Amino acid sequence: MDTNSIDQPKITETINFHGHWCPGLAIGIRAAEWALKEMGKSPDEEIVAVVETDMCGVDAIQSLVGCTFGKGNMIHKDYGKNAFTFYRRRDGKAMRLVLRSDIYGNTGPVLEKLHHKMQTEGLNQEEEKLWKETRSNLSKRIMESELTEVFEFKTPENLVPKKARILASLTCASCSEPVMETRTRRLNDQIFCIPCFEKVESR
Numbered sequence: 001m002d003t004n005s006i007d008q009p010k011i012t013e014t015i016n017f018h019g020h021w022c023p024g025l026a027i028g029i030r031a032a033e034w035a036l037k038e039m040g041k042s043p044d045e046e047i048v049a050v051v052e053t054d055m056c057g058v059d060a061i062q063s064l065v066g067c068t069f070g071k072g073n074m075i076h077k078d079y080g081k082n083a084f085t086f087y088r089r090r091d092g093k094a095m096r097l098v099l100r101s102d103i104y105g106n107t108g109p110v111l112e113k114l115h116h117k118m119q120t121e122g123l124n125q126e127e128e129k130l131w132k133e134t135r136s137n138l139s140k141r142i143m144e145s146e147l148t149e150v151f152e153f154k155t156p157e158n159l160v161p162k163k164a165r166i167l168a169s170l171t172c173a174s175c176s177e178p179v180m181e182t183r184t185r186r187l188n189d190q191i192f193c194i195p196c197f198e199k200v201e202s203r
């Protein structure tokens with residue numbers, strides 16, 4: 001592990017938070033490492049993370065950087081990319097970290113093949129062992145590489161997202177549950193929550 005890394009107790013805490021050790025979490029830890037070094041930790045909403053995946057790595061960012069869904073300073077864009085953008089409100093500093101595909105090295109094709117077999121016929125004992133070893137090697141590689149070998153650093157196209165606001169609630173005309181105004185749908189002058197709107201609309 002290189003000298004700038006997050007210390008071992010913090011990594012252990014993050015693994016416990018996530019539930020297991022995996023390459024995805026390692027990716028998140030490295031992104032968090034960059035954010036902590038370049039942006040600082042976020043006890044309030046000072047640092048905002050926009051994550052383009054909802055996979056393992058996001059847990060490391062929540063645990064280590066303090067960007068969480070609950071506080072509203074972690075925003076999920078469902079783009080299916082291993083990309084993490086960090087913004088600092090005070091000076092508008094911003095950077096988008098995109099996982100480099102070559103970080104997989106020769107583990108990429110091996111994992112792809114095994115994953116396919118796992119989904120179809122299942123793995124035998126030997127393949128199971130290879131799967132675990134390859135993933136463990138990949139995690140190690142992600143942890144031990146220079147940050148510039150793990151990520152491409154790009155200037156984000158968008159400005160820092162607006163602060164989390166407390167929004168007015170409206171009442172759904174169908175289920176009568178209160179629902180955040182920005183999530184309501186209108187149909188024939190009535191206000192619906194999204195699930196009710198989808199039911200009404202499909203009738």
Ligand SMILES: [Zn+2]
Binds near residue numbers: 018024
């Ligand atoms: Zn995981």
Ligand SMILES: [Zn+2]
Binds near residue numbers: 172174197
């Ligand atoms: Zn409803």
